[in-house]
Amino acid sequence: MPAADPRAGREGAASPxxxxxARQPKAIHSALTVLEEVARHGAGVTAQExxxxxxxxxxxxxRLINLLVQDEYLVRMPDLRGFALGRKVLxxxxxxxxxxxxxxVREVVAGLRASIRGGVHLVRYxxxxxxxxxxxxxxxxxxxxxxxxxxxxxxxxxxxxxESDTSTPPSQGxxxxxxxxxxxxxxxxxxxxxxxxxxPIRDDHGDLVAGLCLSAPQQRIEEPGALLVQLRDxxxxxxxxxx
Amino acid sequence: xTALARVISHPPPVPGLAxxxxxxxxERRSVGFVDVLAQSVAAVAPSxxxxxxxxxxxxxxxxxxxxxLVLATALALLVAMNVNQFTKRIAATGSLYTxxxxxxxxxxxxxxxxxxxxxxxxxxxxxxxGAGYYLAILTHRLWPAGAHSPLGTSVAIAGLAGLVALVLxxxxxxxxxxxxxxxxxxxxxxxxxxxxxxxxxxxAVQWSALSxxxxxxxxxxxxxxxxLTAFVxxxxxxxxxxxxxxxxxxxxxxxxxxxxxxxxLYLLAAYGxxxxxxxxxxxxxGSDSPVNDLANASGLPWMGLLLDLSIAASFxxxxxxxxxxxxxxxxxxxxDGLLPDAFGRTHPVHxxxxxxxxxxxxxxxxxPVGCMIAGxxxxxxxxxxxxxxxAGFITAYFMVCAAAPVFLRRIGEHTVGAGAASVITCxxxxxxxxxxxxxxxxxxRSPGVLLFGAMMVGGxxxxxxxxxxxxxxxxxxxxxxxxxxxxxxxxxxxxSASRAGS
Numbered sequence: 001m002p003a004a005d006p007r008a009g010r011e012g013a014a015s016p017x018x019x020x021x022a023r024q025p026k027a028i029h030s031a032l033t034v035l036e037e038v039a040r041h042g043a044g045v046t047a048q049e050x051x052x053x054x055x056x057x058x059x060x061x062x063r064l065i066n067l068l069v070q071d072e073y074l075v076r077m078p079d080l081r082g083f084a085l086g087r088k089v090l091x092x093x094x095x096x097x098x099x100x101x102x103x104x105v106r107e108v109v110a111g112l113r114a115s116i117r118g119g120v121h122l123v124r125y126x127x128x129x130x131x132x133x134x135x136x137x138x139x140x141x142x143x144x145x146x147x148x149x150x151x152x153x154x155x156x157x158x159x160x161x162x163e164s165d166t167s168t169p170p171s172q173g174x175x176x177x178x179x180x181x182x183x184x185x186x187x188x189x190x191x192x193x194x195x196x197x198x199x200p201i202r203d204d205h206g207d208l209v210a211g212l213c214l215s216a217p218q219q220r221i222e223e224p225g226a227l228l229v230q231l232r233d234x235x236x237x238x239x240x241x242x243x
Numbered sequence: 244x245t246a247l248a249r250v251i252s253h254p255p256p257v258p259g260l261a262x263x264x265x266x267x268x269x270e271r272r273s274v275g276f277v278d279v280l281a282q283s284v285a286a287v288a289p290s291x292x293x294x295x296x297x298x299x300x301x302x303x304x305x306x307x308x309x310x311x312l313v314l315a316t317a318l319a320l321l322v323a324m325n326v327n328q329f330t331k332r333i334a335a336t337g338s339l340y341t342x343x344x345x346x347x348x349x350x351x352x353x354x355x356x357x358x359x360x361x362x363x364x365x366x367x368x369x370x371x372x373g374a375g376y377y378l379a380i381l382t383h384r385l386w387p388a389g390a391h392s393p394l395g396t397s398v399a400i401a402g403l404a405g406l407v408a409l410v411l412x413x414x415x416x417x418x419x420x421x422x423x424x425x426x427x428x429x430x431x432x433x434x435x436x437x438x439x440x441x442x443x444x445x446x447a448v449q450w451s452a453l454s455x456x457x458x459x460x461x462x463x464x465x466x467x468x469x470x471l472t473a474f475v476x477x478x479x480x481x482x483x484x485x486x487x488x489x490x491x492x493x494x495x496x497x498x499x500x501x502x503x504x505x506x507x508l509y510l511l512a513a514y515g516x517x518x519x520x521x522x523x524x525x526x527x528x529g530s531d532s533p534v535n536d537l538a539n540a541s542g543l544p545w546m547g548l549l550l551d552l553s554i555a556a557s558f559x560x561x562x563x564x565x566x567x568x569x570x571x572x573x574x575x576x577x578x579d580g581l582l583p584d585a586f587g588r589t590h591p592v593h594x595x596x597x598x599x600x601x602x603x604x605x606x607x608x609x610x611p612v613g614c615m616i617a618g619x620x621x622x623x624x625x626x627x628x629x630x631x632x633x634a635g636f637i638t639a640y641f642m643v644c645a646a647a648p649v650f651l652r653r654i655g656e657h658t659v660g661a662g663a664a665s666v667i668t669c670x671x672x673x674x675x676x677x678x679x680x681x682x683x684x685x686x687x688r689s690p691g692v693l694l695f696g697a698m699m700v701g702g703x704x705x706x707x708x709x710x711x712x713x714x715x716x717x718x719x720x721x722x723x724x725x726x727x728x729x730x731x732x733x734x735x736x737x738x739s740a741s742r743a744g745s
Binding site: 032035036039040042043046047048058059062066069070071072075076077078080081084085086087089090092126127128 | 245246247249250251252253254255257258259260331332333345489491492654655656658660725726729730731732733734
């Protein structure tokens with residue numbers, strides 16, 4: 001083929017992966033730096049401003065930005081000059097799973113499992129995402145993908161939903177049972193005759209960081225009684241370890 | 244905590260975004276890369292061009308025809324590069340017309356818009372007539388008893404126009420898929436034919452095809468211009484900016500791939516025909532229908548039938564793709580206010596620019612049929628139509644290449660490379676266009692040149708009048724797809740928050 005413009009060939013004709021191959025680690029680093037700069041500056045930042053702020057050459061910055069726009073991590077605003085973060089950056093958050101729980105955390109959870117009949121699970125919250133930190137091996141979660149995808153079907157998910165919508169206390173929808181205001185409950189959504197109960201774990205600012213959950217037959221979820229005291233004690237001991 | 248992590252967990256609101264795009268009504272973000280590529284490839288109609296263009300080029304460029312094809316491919320790539328400065332940044336249905344409005348303003352956009360309408364409308368007429376012409380030849384081959392009548396061809400053209408209208412109204416996915424299948428079959432047939440020819444004449448490479456001994460600057464440039472007309476339409480996927488998924492990735496790639504793939508096919512076809520004629524001791528440039536002559540001389544007459552089928556199919560795909568592009572440009576002008584509002588209307592169920600299609604398709608079918616009724620031969624008519632279309636496209640290419648660096652400067656993303664590419668391409672295109680108009684003026688196709696000139700002047704006049712009556716047009720043109728709240732982090736209430744209440 002004519003060699004009139006090698007660049008057109010590289011940008012357009014190559015497979016999407018090939019563009020990065022040569023200097024891949026560097027390119028990914030630069031791309032994340034650009035995203036970080038757009039996040040810091042806020043919506044409407046121009047390509048020139050990004051280039052100036054990061055000290056990356058203009059042409060390189062434009063190419064990086066246009067690649068990020070192609071993949072929809074960045075969105076060009078209607079004025080065609082400014083940029084905002086695309087909804088797709090949320091997918092980056094999916095990749096960043098929290099670190100495995102520490103030994104101190106595992107010991108507290110193991111203590112609870114030894115004294116409670118039922119599944120005891122620990123989940124972590126980041127933004128509007130939920131991660132399973134420690135699922136009870138003896139009572140596995142019934143449908144983990146669905147629980148993570150559809151926050152409304154589990155007590156632990158409902159805890160997070162209630163957090164982003166302050167008008168509804170998590171206990172709303174609970175039947176008139178002696179449940180504390182801040183707990184969330186679910187019955188029969190995943191397995192008929194079974195349910196779960198979730199207590200929030202908060203840091204010292206009061207932000208929701210994790211959830212301690214019990215899954216058990218319906219009757220014990222509706223009337224937890226002394227179980228609630230044990231769970232609340234466990235949650236209180238986990239808070240300084242997870243915050 | 245990094246700024247990125249912070250905004251992901253607590254997205255700050257992004258103001259200034261609407262809930263729907265100004266180009267709402269079409270099937271937004273619905274077709275993938277293969278469909279986008281099919282749109283551009285079908286509009287180029289590479290298999291129809293591969294059987295006709297090498298001959299046309301050989302007649303004017305003599306032994307330099309391979310080099311003329313290489314130069315034309317390079318020039319088309321340069322144009323694609325300039326167009327891609329826009330397709331990477333603007334998703335639109337108005338294609339080059341919208342792009343030029345963003346760079347050079349309303350006046351230049353009018354000129355480009357008229358040129359694009361002429362380009363797409365006349366190439367649609369050309370393709371429809373071509374499909375009817377080859378369908379008639381095919382019918383004649385199968386039923387030699389049936390007379391070769393203009394009436395039969397007219398009915399074929401009208402029927403094909405009805406088919407095009409039906410496919411286009413029923414949705415963008417159907418149009419691009421039909422174009423893809425038809426064009427893929429057509430290209431496959433051509434490749435089989437070229438392969439059969441080369442196998443028949445022996446596999447040795449004939450380097451003499453690359454000899455420059457008979458090339459002069461003049462025949463090389465005329466040959467390049469003619470070869471360039473074989474690429475027009477490659478930009479047409481830019482009209483799918485709203486309907487394509489990930490348009491900023493798929494459309495630029497489709498443009499470049501189309502040029503490269505067509506260029507390779509043309510070179511293969513030209514080489515195959517050249518070698519075939521040389522081995523049989525025939526005169527290539529003196530042939531009327533080289534592949535048919537080759538087929539007969541090689542004792543492979545079945546190839547002729549396949550070939551006619553392939554060309555008819557390629558023309559039909561071209562008619563579908565070109566009318567798709569034409570209707571999107573008219574739709575864009577309807578939303579801009581340049582054409583009456585009705586052109587901006589879409590079909591409530593199929594989300595296609597219904598009104599533009601209803602107006603455009605009958606006109607496209609009526610022109611070739613009318614010319615035949617008036618006593619013109621269909622092939623002569625087609626040669627005239629393609630001159631108007633090619634001139635329209637080259638005009639629009641020139642405008643968009645000139646607009647690219649101005650646009651980049653306006654949004655603060657200009658680079659030295661982009662500026663240089665624009666200047667070089669503009670100079671080459673201006674030279675090519677001059678040579679083309681002068682050359683065509685001396686042939687039997689000269690009425691096509693006059694027609695093009697008259698329609699450009701007339702069209703710009705009409706728009707100038709419209710602009711004088713509606714001065715607000717100056718501000719309103721150039722509508723493009725805009726990100727909606729859902730596309731942006733923080734643009735709309737988070738999904739989880741809206742679900743929490745339920």
